[in-house]
Amino acid sequence: MGEAVMTRLTVFDRVSHRITHREYTDEGFLKVPGRVARTGIQEYLARELGLDGDPSRIVRVYRPEDEVFNDASLGTYDGATVTNDHPKDLVTAKNYKAVAVGEVRGAGRRDGDFVVCDLIIKDQKTIDDINAGKCELSAGYTAEYVHRPGTTADGQDYEYTQRNIIINHQAVVTKARAGGIARVFDHTPGGNTMPVLITTDSGRSVDVADPANAQVVADSFDRLLKRATDAETKADKAQATADKAAEDLAEARKASSDVAIGERVKEISTTQALARKVAGDGFTCDSLDVIEIKRAALAVALPKRDWSDKSAGYVECAFDAEYEKDEDEEDDDKKPKKPTGDAATLIAQLAQLAKDGAGPAVTTDAAPKQTPYQAHKQTLSGAHKQKGA
Known part of the structure; x- marks a missing residue:
């Protein structure tokens, strides 16, 4: 899609560029550089651009660097007429004598976001106005306005882009469109308002x-x-x-602290003693960490498990269980042990024989019935007699 280019327009940029370096010639003329234009967004009324609709509508126009600072545009500053306020029309040979108060000498040059040029003011009233504080500068120029809405690199929206800028004159104004920095430079400000x-x-x-x-x-x-x-x-x-x-x-x-150290030593000593009960009297461990002592003891007592990755809680519980098991075994060792095997059988038989022998003999009309003990005793006696015969 092609770009919509508006008819070339004449615009008077009521933009202020502060004057700083003042110098007077022998004739009383004022020589001074000044910021006369800048890049970025500037606002115009719709009627200034000849647009339809509300004539007081604000229109945002983008002045890109490649247009403001290109050599062709900067060259048009050289010889441009200086005026006190903007004239109604562009400066021409027909109105020059009525509106001219000085001129621009040399091409414009870049200073950051601004264009700076050298002015010489020859009209005494204008010089007096500048010294009294009327020291902002505004360019009068023609340019093409391309309707192409967009956004600048720093996030500012605009509707039109300005191109092919040709300078006609520089006006000394009270308030300029480019802002308070667009002024005549000034070492001796006099009554003018300096920027903050x-x-x-x-x-x-x-x-x-x-x-x-x-x-x-x-x-x-x-x-x-x-x-x-x-x-x-x-x-x-x-x-x-x-x-x-x-x-x-x-x-x-x-x-x-001393108390804490004492308690710590006691805890480690107690743990070492318990660990020897779990892992044997020969167990030793150089660690001063209670959990690590218990872990080392368990590694000796239960070597089939991998204790290296067990949590502190797991180690605590396992150690307590192993220690309590050893305690139970010691208690069992202290109780009298019951006989087992053949000895237990013999003792049981002897106990029964003693019980039978102690019981009363039963007598009847028939031969008396022997008790098992009496029968065993008789057997032993018969055997003795047979051995002696």
């Missing part, structure tokens, strides 16, 4: 007294406020870390 310049966080120098820079200043303030808030949050985190370290240090000092 600040450097934003991006390094850009702006005049905070100029309403046109209000959004730039506000955005810079917001960014600085966020940085301050982030820094405060970071400082709070650092303080919290420092407080925790102080608490840990206090705990460490408490743990290293």
